Amino acid sequence: MPELPEVESTVRGLSPLIVGRKIIDVWSDAPKLIKNGTFEGLKKSITGKKILSVSRRAKNILIRLEGDDLLLIHLKMTGHLMVNKWNLPDKKEKPVPLGDGALTEKVNGYIHVIFILDDGRMLALSDLRKFAKVTFGKEQEVIRKEKIDKIGPEATDITLSELKDIFKDSKKGVKMVLLDQDRIAGIGNIYSDDILWKAKVHPLRPVNSLSDKEIKDIHQATRDILSLAISLGGTSISDYRDVSGERGGYGDRRLVYRRDGEPCKRCKTPIKRIKVGSRSARFCPECQKI
DNA sequence: TGCAGTGTTGCTTC
DNA sequence: CGAAGCAACACTGC
Secondary structure, eight states: OOSHHHHHHHHHHHHHHHTTOBEEEEEESOGGGBOSSOHHHHHHHHTTOBEEEEEEETTEEEEEEGGGEEEEEEOTTTEEEEEEOEEOOSSSSOOEEOSOGGGOSGGGGGEEEEEEETTSOEEEEEETTOOOEEEEEEHHHHHHHTTGGGOOOBTTTOOHHHHHHHHHTOOSBHHHHHHOTTTSBSOOHHHHHHHHHHHTOOTTOBGGGOOHHHHHHHHHHHHHHHHHHHHTTOOOSSSOOOTTSOOOSGGGGOSSTTOTTSBOTTTOOBOEEEEETTEEEEEOTTTSOO
């Protein structure tokens, strides 16, 4: 799922459902997702603790608990968080959904961690590819270890001068820089493609060659696209769902992402795809000249 | 059938 | 230091 708008939608959906609740147990069939320490350690550390807040930094979900403890979840490629009720199996069977409709999709087959709450509901982490990451510990320790304090300004509120500063001293291609969480937080492949199309900038343009106007356009496009995507609840091109299982609305509105070969929405030229690093970038060869 | 491609990140290698 | 390649994993679509 996971770029800023999807993670933000998840956090907003999650807060009213789980803040104030106490975690009374944890279930997992994939302890490898717990990156620091063991499943038993996680269980011991968080059971009995009340959830104080849920927030987001870049694409990380931060769940603050009583006693200065922090539970950090990164959804990586295909993780989702959901709140519902499941019948928990003892051994290798999958959890069986007991709650309402939206979650009875295939996604239930990929639930790997479940936090059981004191009101009978549960918070589940589902992840087809098992790339997601769960970390826990004392707040400051987790923040330091996961380098949360090294992350750049949030893409939604970065200022124009901060962006100019970031672009100043690098010959890197602009797409690579937009994807670099230590410089700008929250942008991934979908939104970087759309931002650059909207700003009419080629993904491989070295950032130190961008004009003031181009930087201003990238800055504006970033704000516009991310706030639109947040207001639509993110993108569900593949399998992202919000915490109650609903799809996001940005997928239908996307500009160039995964539109290779389709006509550019401005000039009708077919959208092109190239490799940037080891990922795909889509752009209009006419509107976005190198 | 087989292989390239998929929203992320971080590690290794040069 | 930077850039590139790949690994973690499982599925879809050509």
